[in-house]
Amino acid sequence: MTRIDDVARLAGVSTATVSRALRGLPTVSAATRRRVLAAAEQLQYAVSPSASRLAGGRTGTVAVVVPRITRWFFGTVVEAVEEFLHDSGYDLLLYNLGGREQVRQRVLRTANLHKRVDAIVLVATPLRPADLTALAELDLPGITISSGSTVPGWPCVRIDDVAAARTATRHLLDLGHRRIAHISGDPTDELAFTTHTDRRRGYREALRRAGLRPDPSLDMESQFTIDGGNQATVELLARGEPPTAIFAACDEIAMGAMTALRDAGLRVPQDVSVIGVDDHDLSGVLGLSTIAQPAAEQGRLAARLLLDPLGTGTVEPYAGRVPAPRGAGGDGTTPMPPVILPTRLVVRESTAPPRAH
Amino acid sequence: MTRIDDVARLAGVSTATVSRALRGLPTVSAATRRRVLAAAEQLQYAVSPSASRLAGGRTGTVAVVVPRITRWFFGTVVEAVEEFLHDSGYDLLLYNLGGREQVRQRVLRTANLHKRVDAIVLVATPLRPADLTALAELDLPGITISSGSTVPGWPCVRIDDVAAARTATRHLLDLGHRRIAHISGDPTDELAFTTHTDRRRGYREALRRAGLRPDPSLDMESQFTIDGGNQATVELLARGEPPTAIFAACDEIAMGAMTALRDAGLRVPQDVSVIGVDDHDLSGVLGLSTIAQPAAEQGRLAARLLLDPLGTGTVEPYAGRVPAPRGAGGDGTTPMPPVILPTRLVVRESTAPPRAH
């Protein structure tokens, strides 16, 4: 393959000038830049990322860590992040934790990410204290999406999970429900993953504000999956008198719940109302009422906030655009308030008033 | 950060020996290896990927290209590929084309991937002749999953789309249906993307074998999405007498079709039967009959076939394992037959005999 020397020779300049011209640095005359670009194009030159990274210290790559890419929220977030990163000239290294504890440790704790990426996007990734220490030692910029795991110095984009849960529960209360079950994550989870605890809190707050006392026998632990929702509902129904409504902490749980209810001969919403959180692609198909959250927008916004202080990614030889100045980012220690994006109640067919006794 | 020199000094050997020991090369004595590993651990040493790549010529990274990570099949495939790659010490660079033609060109045609990855996984990615030329110039090993786009020298893992479609259609025929509609991709698409043309072919073959002539007015073009299935079904219903059954080329199309049917006041399966292909996570929830295909298995198998000839990925300093010998792969020109994985008819509630006239 052609190297930078070849381009320099053809253009009649030094390799330093080729390097500058190709990256659009302002310290190159227009005429020189034109000659360099022409030479590069003629030779089909592409920089060697390894050499560029070793010499320049920047990788033009961002690590994106998600629990499970196959879950609606994470897939949607990754898609939006991917688009923004690539449009900005960055590559995306994907890490799908898949619930495997040792994978999480390999990714987060070893110096694996060191010198491999310029920044990290952590999507709803539970962090233990040792993870935080490791991330701090990595000393990379990053951002978290959706999780309550606050990494010092990193911004966070999310929704207000407590408020979303309150709204969902209140919708059921407004319809007249009093026996409202909840299916969410494991409440005793020691990980700093606050999504499910926040949603459980919103559920309880809404009940209390309505003068009701949360009933522990209606409060189920589960995974954030269809199967999890299914199993939790089976167990819930086995406990005795079914609730008249279920608030599921996410749409996938709600879908599993709908299946279990159907299998048990209960109709939605005639016998049991169901509401979730997300507005999953398929919630419309299923007629599932939900609290819609802007997943793609959270991803896009996070990518933008992350990249703003980093400037353009890899070299774009033929684009000729000038990178934005590396504006001062945060100082890495100031605590930043999370960026909260709005949610919205979407009423479909899965919620209705309870039948009269 | 600590460099290889630091480790060499502490272990009392040369950097060459450190390099060999850390990569598990067999030409290092056990005692020396132990000392090096201890030194590396003590110093928390991690190799610089950029330097290693520049010097060694290998990146330890694989590019994975998918049309849309948010679609069930692609997300599931990526998850499986990701797990295999990371377990083998490789990093995964994700490219989500998102239907944007210029993104496809940027990824596939420019020398973008050059020196950036050791291999490429192309999932159901339509390829134009110019793309094939560009890939050939890249001169990298690769593998395709699911697409009919054959890249010379690359293996392919897939299902038999024609047979799958025949099975689905025959299931409807066996139930007694005669007016069977089909919703698939654009039949005039000039891209070498054969999934939808293969499935359409299977549909027609099954009809002909049953002595029926395919009715063009029942053959709809669409996107492989819920919305696509919805719109195509709306259009189908607007054409006049509805079919008694629909064979959708994928489950997401089928889900959109179910929604459109419901919105039109038609019941599934009493008025119209629906069957898809995939066995999407949610097909069980929706009671959708389908042809199940092993998505994760296709991903896992493809990753294995791809990596087998490449050996271990990045350095794993403390694992001390010995890389497999770089067994001779294909010679890059021999045409390879695709690896075909089995599919399976799954009958649920969305298919039933047509009502008597």
Place this chain on the structure above:
DNA sequence: CTGAAAGCGCTTACAG
């Protein structure tokens, strides 16, 4: 605005 030269941190023949 441009160039000569050092240096980024490894791996790989080559020699022993």
Place this chain on the structure above:
DNA sequence: CTGAAAGCGCTTACAG
């Protein structure tokens, strides 16, 4: 089994 030295292909002060 081990080491000295060259080289991978860029970018970056530094000097002009």
